[in-house]
Amino acid sequence: MGTTAKGYRQLRTGGVVTASILAALAFSAPAQAAPLALTPWPASVEQGSGKLLVASGSVIAVPAGDADAAEAAQLLADHVKRASGLVLDAGSGAGSGAGSGAGSAAGSSGAAPIRFERDAAISGSEAYRLTVTSGGAVISASGKSGFIYGAMTLLQLLTADAGSAGKSASVPVLTIQDSPRFSWRGVMVDPSRHFQPMELVYAIVDRMVEVKLNTLHFHLSDDQGWRFEVKRYPELTRIGAWRLPPDTGGAIGPRSGGFYTQEQLKALVAYAAERGITVVPEIDLPGHAQALVASYPEVGVLGDRPAVSHDWGVNPWLFNPNDAGMTFVRNVLDELMEVFPSQFIHIGGDEAVKDQWERSPEVQSQMRKLGIKTENEMQSWMIDRFGEYLAQHGRRLIGWDEILEGGLPASASVMSWRGEQGAVDAANAGHDVVLTPAPNLYLDNLESTLPDEAPGRISIQTMEAVYRYDPMPKGIDAAKAKHVLGVQGNAWSEYIVTPWQLQHKLFPRVGALAETAWSPVVTGEKDYPGFLARLTPQIQRWKQGGFEVSDSAFGVAFTPTQTRAAQLDAKSIGVALANQASYGTIRYTLDGKAPAAKSPAYAKALVVKPGTVVTAASFAPDGTQLSAPRRYDTARETLLTSTASTLVACPRGAQGLRVPLTADATANGPAYNVNIFDTCQADDHAPLAHAKTITVSVARLPRNYGLAHEASALIEHFAVTTHGELVISAGCRAAEKAANRKQKEHAPMPGATVLATFALPDPDASPQQYTFTANLPDRPELKDEADVCFQFTSPLSDPFYAVEKVVYGEKAK
Secondary structure (H helix, E strand, O other), X not given: OOOOXXXXXXXXXXXXXXXXHHHHHHHHOOOOOOOOOOOOOOOEEEEEEEEEEEEOOEEEEEOOOOHHHHHHHHHHHHHHHHHHOOOEEOOOOEOOOOOOOOOXXXXXXXXXXXXXXXXXXXXXXXXXXEEEEOOEEEEEEOOHHHXXXXXXXXXXXXXXXXXXXXXXXXXXXXXXXXXXXXXXXXXXXXXOOOOOOHHHHHHHHHHHHHXXXXXXXXXXXXXXXXXEOOOOOOHHHHOOOEEOOOOOOOOOOOOEEOOEOHHHHHHHHHXXXXXXXXXXXXXXXXXXXXXXXXXXXXXXXXXXXXXXXXXXEXXXXXXXXXXXHHHHHHHHHHHHHHHOOOOEEEEEOOOOOOHHXXXXXXXXXXXXXXXXXXXXXXXXXXXXXXXXXXXXXXXXXXXXXXXXXXXXXXXXXXXXXOOOHHHXXXXXXXXXXXXXXXXXXXXXXXXXXXXXXXXXXXXXXXXXXXXXXXXXXXXXXXXXXXXXXXXXXXXXXXXXXXXXXXXXXXXXXXXXXXXXXXXXXXXXXXXXXXXXXXXXXXXXXXXXXXXXXXXXXXXXXXXXXXXXXXHHHOXXXXXXXXXXXXXXXXXXXXXXXXXXXXXXXXXXXXEEOOOOEEEEEXXXXXXXXXXXXXXXXXXXXXXXXXXXXXXXEOOXXXXXEEEEOOOOOOXXXXXXXXXXXXXXXXXXXXEOOOOOEEXXXXXXXXXXXXXXXXXXXXXXXXXXXXXOEEEEEEOHHXXXXXXXXXXXXXXXXXXXXXXXXXXXXXXXXXXXXXEEEEEOOOOOOOOEEEEEEEEEOOOOOOOEEEEEEEEEEOOOO
16 A cells, blocks of 8 residues: 555644645655654655665764764764664764765765754754755754754654664655744653652653653652752751651551752753753742751741651641741752753742641731731742742742732743643733643553553543643633743652653653644644554664553453353353554464464454453554553453452542552552542442352552541541451442431441451551451342442541452352
């Protein structure tokens, strides 16, 4: 099949598809040519006929004395070598000429087939032009960043074909003229909740530049840890950088934490700058300040000294905005600005519950003297003072959208996270904004419902959802659109403990983010399958050197075609296979072996004998494996088992989190889907007509949540044993609907059929995981496909509980 308009839907000039370009492509492209594997897609591509061959050892030429071009050339050589093994010589090409004979392997005669040129006529520091002929490739730019991004585009073209690794590469003849849609193309990394090694941050920077992301927002302080060395205030890292884990019963575990020295951070800033990336630091105030107050209680409000927090969420400790407190923060900002030369300094401003300020005679007196009526206005005053101070040093303040609540200071820019309204309001008032709304761009959200997903928030944000998000809200006046600086994805680290988990959350969804942030607006519907085809080679580049890239978009999910009860009674079992992206080919085996590129292709629902294990994975059109193999076991014991991933919320709430066994667990499993406001899980397809016994595996989890004003939403159940019970009931959904308020207050599941009740053991004298087993009552009303609720009634002062697994047995014990 030849090149089609659909295959090149996103070839465009200035955001508009042009018939002339499509016609040229259709004429010159060889049969079966794939779309250029470029992510993000450039502003303009004109493809010609022929190709440039680049051999190992080829020289990269740069203008004599042009340090920016030399750095970009070395960056190109380093990334090409890591991705494919192809060696380019960036060290001996200063001032060299370009070109080799048409059709020859460029570089074989010692000429420079790749050349960087400074061109002042190219408008924009990040803009570039890449011209490829059969004789050579020329990257032209007026600024350093343009050289870098031109180099990264050529990198993608040189390494699109993994089959020629280390030998030579061919690049199609073309001209690319490119510049970004937005100037802020960011990723936020949060080492405050869980400290991450600096080596990981370097690795993320290396992968960001490949897709032209240019801002690393570094969240360096929060309730759970202070990560920035302040030489004037050493207690911030001696005390504030370390915390103990939350209680799960028994002995308390070891402390965790860490911090970055100023020298480490300066080196990171320099390394990132060489790759066109600005590091924007954040010190969060006035809330999320518990680590600060734990280190220096004199800058707190009420004089107490809390421990560094191990609770996720919103905690009450605030910074004191008196003269001493403001001076303290200005001194911190002085050292912060010395390390970080970024134009923007992030001051936080989010989730600062004002109860401490409300109860402080000192703060209330200060407000009266200033003529300030509300605590939100007091925060606005504080933000304005810091904005003025930063402006005196040639910097700009940016904060989360809560800084709008007391009246936005004239000096402030806004990072809109609570949806888009903050960005709309701020931009229309003439303030610059960055779109980073939850849940759309919160990359700590799960990417899929696959049972092997690592912990995180359960508001599923697929790669396609990130790809289709447009960071230009409709409510912003057209004349104010210039105030939208760009877009950012955030990875909050409450449930990101290890480097593997952080990489897994960010990649490959940052590829979709990069496309949104860089590429021009598409007329009509965006071509998601085309994007995936272009992203696949970039995923392989990211994976070089063992970097973790999530396969959630491509992982195979299994859906039975029969009810659970029918499966248990059937002589054959049906199962449908799919991946989230609806991309590539699913291949499977029935013998327990991992599928390969030549394994049978899935076409319709499989019908297998009970006991068969179906193993499946997704493959790209070129045979590249897109996902790890996943298994569906039809053994009878498996069909009689429900896991934490298949259990759902009980009638009184929703599952909002997927949590690990301990707050600092480094393993990706086990993980539990929970509702932290009511510790109850439900199995909506319990095979009770087949079951004679029930065995429940239980885990005791940390109750480490700062709920602030949402604490009243917690549901407390009356416990009738010392440490509460696990009450297992059938028919709980109908019973909940029929019960009145008084009945609900008295019983966990009023009116439901109680199947079993187990007294919970003393948390301090029992293991964290254990099982309960009971014979089920012989009741005629117990049917298959029943809903069964597992309600825990432990006190709210204790750790909370979750079901890890339920096994229904067919023989009474």
